[in-house]
Amino acid sequence: MQLFLSPACASLAAIDMPATTTTTMATTAAEVQIIAAKKQTARNLYVGGMSEEFIAMQLDLDIPAVIEILKEMRVYGPGATEEAN
Numbered sequence: 001m002q003l004f005l006s007p008a009c010a011s012l013a014a015i016d017m018p019a020t021t022t023t024t025m026a027t028t029a030a031e032v033q034i035i036a037a038k039k040q041t042a043r044n045l046y047v048g049g050m051s052e053e054f055i056a057m058q059l060d061l062d063i064p065a066v067i068e069i070l071k072e073m074r075v076y077g078p079g080a081t082e083e084a085n
Helices: 029-047 052-059 063-072
Strands: none
Touching: 029 052, 029 063, 052 063
């Protein structure tokens, strides 16, 4: 079985994987802390007046992911409990 990473990564064409291997995303404690830190940073930047585009660029995330984080933290959209400014 081959796992293709991205059509844009021509230099990384494919990785050979054994057919019996299952691919699961194991999240370590360090990864959880990084994720939590990024969420808190996104919230702080947004509440501080930064745009979703700027936050995405700073945290190396895509814009929809930033918006989803902000909605989850209830600072974005109709369910927002805090004002951004």
